[in-house]
Amino acid sequence: MGFLDRLFGKKQKNYQPLVIYGLCGPIGVGAHKSGEAFYWTASVILQAWKEEGSDELHTEKIHLEKECDEEGVRALQQQLSGHTIFHARVRRGEGGFELLELLEAPCEEAQLQQLVPEQPKRNEQEPVAQPAGTLTFGKEEIELNTDSEEAMHLFYKLKKRQAGWRSDAVKLVTDTFVPAYNEAKEKGKKLTKKEVREQILLHAITLSEDGSDAFTFHFTFEKEGEKVQLDVSGSVSKGMIDCQWNIEQ
Structure with a gap:
């Protein structure tokens, strides 16, 4: 195989779709867009992820992104809140993963569940904090x-x-x-x-x-x-x- 064949063959392999389980970081989904662009780029930093069918757990931080309209951004923000485990089809890109299809969110995955921070437990005998004024x-x-x-x-x-x-x-x-x-208001400043x-x-x-x-x-x-x-x-x-x-x- 020639140099160009090896180069493009490797690139094609890297960019093939994958089915993964991922763990969202604590912030959940953020979004940004450039200038007058119609579509937003929704992005979430993964705390960890693993490929479906594999036991290899990746804990390096990586971005999961998807280009979508405002309604799509809001939908992702509701589904992928902080520390959510999800199941998705993605494509590997230069800066991380591109989200192709969200298969299930939230879902369960034993290895990722071990990385989810425990929620503090409240002593039932302790009074619940109440707001004072505004x-x-x-x-x-x-x-x-x-x-x-x-x-x-x-x-x-x-x-x-x-x-x-x-x-x-x-x-x-x-x-x-x-x-x-x-x-x-038919008359007057709009x-x-x-x-x-x-x-x-x-x-x-x-x-x-x-x-x-x-x-x-x-x-x-x-x-x-x-x-x-x-x-x-x-x-x-x-x-x-x-x-x-x-x-x-």
């Missing part, structure tokens, strides 16, 4: 409807990705409220999505107390003397679901 969510101070143990457990779930949840909620506001507002993103304020969160993962973000926004109240409902498992608003003169 709490912070990102850069904003917010009020909660309740301080029950079930609700606070949900709140701390949201806190793990607070900027992402807020961003998803604001996107639903700009996609639904802004065009409806402009359509109703409201822009940028204006909403820069001025909208999150002031409260309503949390489910029945053990489910449902929540509602409560925003306010002012436009030309009008105060707009916006309620965005969602759940940890399904993402943002609905946006309702009320305008006060």
